[in-house]
Amino acid sequence: MxxxxxxxxxxxxxxxxxxxxxxxxxxxxxxxxxxxxxxxxxxxxxxxxxxxxxxxxxxxxxxxxxxxxxxxxxxxxxxxxxxxxxxxxxxxxxxxxxxxxxxxxxxxxxxxxxxxxxxxxxxxxxxxxxxxxxxxxxxxxxxxxxxxxxxxxxxxxxxxxxxxxxxxxxxxxxxxxxxxxxxxxxxxxxxxxxxxxPTVVSPAHPGSSQLDKDTEEGHFLYKLETMAEVQRKKNQNNDLSVRLIQGFLEPQSERNMEQYLLPPKTLLRYAMVMDIVQPTCRRSTCFTKGYGRYVEGTGSVLQSCMETEMQSVFTGLDQLSDEEKLQRLMKLKLRYFTPREVASLMGFPQSFSFPEHIPTKQRYKVLGNSLxxxxxxxxxxxxxx
Incomplete structure (x- = not known):
C-alpha cells in the first residue's frame, strides 16, 4: 500500500x-x-x-x-x-x-x-x-x-x-x-x-452509582456500594483477557509518590464515594480532565499500601471521629495515578512524554480530553x- x-x-x-x-x-x-x-x-x-x-x-x-x-x-x-x-x-x-x-x-x-x-x-x-x-x-x-x-x-x-x-x-x-x-x-x-x-456503568461518571442509595435492594457494604456494584467490579476483576493494573504502574519510591497521595481533607470528604483499586485489579474507571482536582467521578485512586485490608478500614468508619477516620484511611496510602500511569492506561507508548514545564494539573486535563x-x-x- x-x-x-x-x-x-x-x-x-x-x-x-x-x-x-x-x-x-x-x-x-x-x-x-x-x-x-x-x-x-x-x-x-x-x-x-x-x-x-x-x-x-x-x-x-x-x-x-x-x-x-x-x-x-x-x-x-x-x-x-x-x-x-x-x-x-x-x-x-x-x-x-x-x-x-x-x-x-x-x-x-x-x-x-x-x-x-x-x-x-x-x-x-x-x-x-x-x-x-x-x-x-x-x-x-x-x-x-x-x-x-x-x-x-x-x-x-x-x-x-x-x-x-x-x-x-x-x-x-x-x-x-x-x-x-x-x-x-x-x-x-x-x-x-x-x-x-464487560458491562460498563456510565464510565463518564462512575461515582454516581455509589451515591445512589439503592433502597430497593437494601444492601450496603463498606463505602456506599450496592451489591450490584460490587458484583460488577468482581466480574471485571475476574476477566482474564484484561491485564493487571500493576503492569501500567511506574516504579515506586516513597519520595516520588508523596506528591500524589490524597490530602487529609480529600480523604475525609470523599472516602465513601472514591473508586479505589489495587495493583492486582483488572479494572479502573474513566479518567476525566478533572482528575487530580476533583475526586468523585473523575477516575480511580490506587491503594498503595497492601498490608492494610480495605474492609478493616471502612467497616464502621462512619461511627468514628474525623481524627480516627483519618488515622484509618491514611493506612491505605491512597494516591492518584501519575500522569504517566494515566497515559499508559490510555494506550500511549513509553516514548510519549510531556515538556518539563507543563504542570501536573494540565497534564491530567489534556489526558482526560484524549482517547x-x-x-x-x-x-x-x-x-x-
Missing part, C-alpha cells in the same frame, strides 16, 4: 497520531489542527516534524484543505455538547460549529478522503450531529460502521466507553458491512465474543486492511 496522507483534526496531544503509528499502516500526518495551546505544546514536543496548525478549523478555507489532498481524516470533535453530564446542547452548542463546518466542507473537496475515523463520547450516537454526519457520508458515497467499545476489549484495565465511526468510500473494496445498528464489539467474527465487552490509542489503532487496521 502507498503512504497514505492523513489529516488529524482536533489533534490534542496526538492520540490519533500515536494510534496511526501503532497500527503499522504506511501513512504520514500532513497536518494536525487544534486550538488548545497546552495540547499543542505537548503535540509539538512529541511530533516536532508534523505541521501543526494552531487555528480554529472553521477559519481554514476550502482551498487550504484541497492543497493537502488527504486520503484519511481522523477526528475527535469536542464532546461537551453530547456528554451525559453536560447540557446536551448538541448542534445548538457553539462548540459544534467547527464540526458542522467540516460536514459542510467534505462534499465540496476536490478529492474526497478514502477513509474517515471519528471518536466521541457515549451520547453522540443519539445526537442530531451524528444524524448529519451519517447523511453527509451516505450522500458522499461512503460506507460506514458505528461501534461502542471500551479499552477493556483490547485488554487494558480501564473503562472508557466511547463511540467510534469508521467510514470508507464505497468505490473501494470494503470488507466492513455498513450496519444499521451500533456494535458493542469490534466487527470481526473471530474476535467479537461477549467476553470482550485510547490501542482501541483506535485496532479500528484503523480494521478500516484500512
Amino acid at each position: 502507498e503512504n497514505l496522507r492523513v489529516l488529524e483534526l482536533y489533534s490534542g496531544i496526538g492520540g490519533m497520531h500515536y494510534a496511526l503509528k501503532e497500527s503499522g499502516i504506511p501513512a504520514h500526518v500532513v497536518a494536525a489542527v487544534d486550538i488548545n495551546t497546552t495540547a499543542n505544546e505537548v503535540y509539538r514536543h512529541n511530533f516536532p516534524d508534523t505541521p501543526l496548525w494552531s487555528k480554529s478549523i472553521e477559519g481554514i478555507p476550502l482551498d487550504d484543505f484541497n492543497k493537502l489532498s488527504v486520503d484519511v481524516i481522523l477526528m475527535s470533535p469536542p464532546c461537551q455538547p453530547f456528554t451525559r453530564l453536560g447540557l446536551q446542547g448538541d448542534i445548538r452548542d457553539l462548540r459544534t460549529k467547527s464540526f458542522l463546518y467540516i460536514l459542510d466542507l467534505l462534499p465540496r473537496l476536490n478529492r474526497l478522503p478514502r477513509f474517515i475515523l471519528l471518536e466521541n463520547v457515549k451520547g453522540f450516537e443519539s445526537s442530531s450531529a451524528r444524524d448529519l454526519l451519517i447523511k453527509t457520508l451516505m450522500e458522499g458515497g461512503y460506507r460506514f460502521e458505528e461501534i461502542m467499545v471500551s479499552p477493556t476489549s483490547v485488554g487494558i484495565p480501564n473503562s472508557r466507553l466511547r463511540y467510534y465511526l469508521i467510514a470508507q468510500l464505497s468505490t473501494e473494496t470494503f470488507s466492513i458491512q455498513a450496519c444499521s445498528k451500533i456494535l458493542d464489539a469490534f466487527p470481526h467474527p473471530a474476535e467479537s465474543d461477549s467476553s470482550e465487552q 485510547n490509542v490501542m482501541v483506535v489503532a485496532r479500528l484503523l487496521r480494521l478500516l484500512v486492511s
Whole structure:
C-alpha cells in the first residue's frame, strides 16, 4: 500500500497520531489542527516534524484543505455538547460549529478522503450531529460502521466507553458491512465474543452509582456500594483477557509518590464515594480532565499500601471521629495515578512524554480530553486492511 496522507483534526496531544503509528499502516500526518495551546505544546514536543496548525478549523478555507489532498481524516470533535453530564446542547452548542463546518466542507473537496475515523463520547450516537454526519457520508458515497467499545476489549484495565465511526468510500473494496445498528464489539467474527465487552456503568461518571442509595435492594457494604456494584467490579476483576493494573504502574519510591497521595481533607470528604483499586485489579474507571482536582467521578485512586485490608478500614468508619477516620484511611496510602500511569492506561507508548514545564494539573486535563490509542489503532487496521 502507498503512504497514505492523513489529516488529524482536533489533534490534542496526538492520540490519533500515536494510534496511526501503532497500527503499522504506511501513512504520514500532513497536518494536525487544534486550538488548545497546552495540547499543542505537548503535540509539538512529541511530533516536532508534523505541521501543526494552531487555528480554529472553521477559519481554514476550502482551498487550504484541497492543497493537502488527504486520503484519511481522523477526528475527535469536542464532546461537551453530547456528554451525559453536560447540557446536551448538541448542534445548538457553539462548540459544534467547527464540526458542522467540516460536514459542510467534505462534499465540496476536490478529492474526497478514502477513509474517515471519528471518536466521541457515549451520547453522540443519539445526537442530531451524528444524524448529519451519517447523511453527509451516505450522500458522499461512503460506507460506514458505528461501534461502542471500551479499552477493556483490547485488554487494558480501564473503562472508557466511547463511540467510534469508521467510514470508507464505497468505490473501494470494503470488507466492513455498513450496519444499521451500533456494535458493542469490534466487527470481526473471530474476535467479537461477549467476553470482550464487560458491562460498563456510565464510565463518564462512575461515582454516581455509589451515591445512589439503592433502597430497593437494601444492601450496603463498606463505602456506599450496592451489591450490584460490587458484583460488577468482581466480574471485571475476574476477566482474564484484561491485564493487571500493576503492569501500567511506574516504579515506586516513597519520595516520588508523596506528591500524589490524597490530602487529609480529600480523604475525609470523599472516602465513601472514591473508586479505589489495587495493583492486582483488572479494572479502573474513566479518567476525566478533572482528575487530580476533583475526586468523585473523575477516575480511580490506587491503594498503595497492601498490608492494610480495605474492609478493616471502612467497616464502621462512619461511627468514628474525623481524627480516627483519618488515622484509618491514611493506612491505605491512597494516591492518584501519575500522569504517566494515566497515559499508559490510555494506550500511549513509553516514548510519549510531556515538556518539563507543563504542570501536573494540565497534564491530567489534556489526558482526560484524549482517547485510547490501542482501541483506535485496532479500528484503523480494521478500516484500512
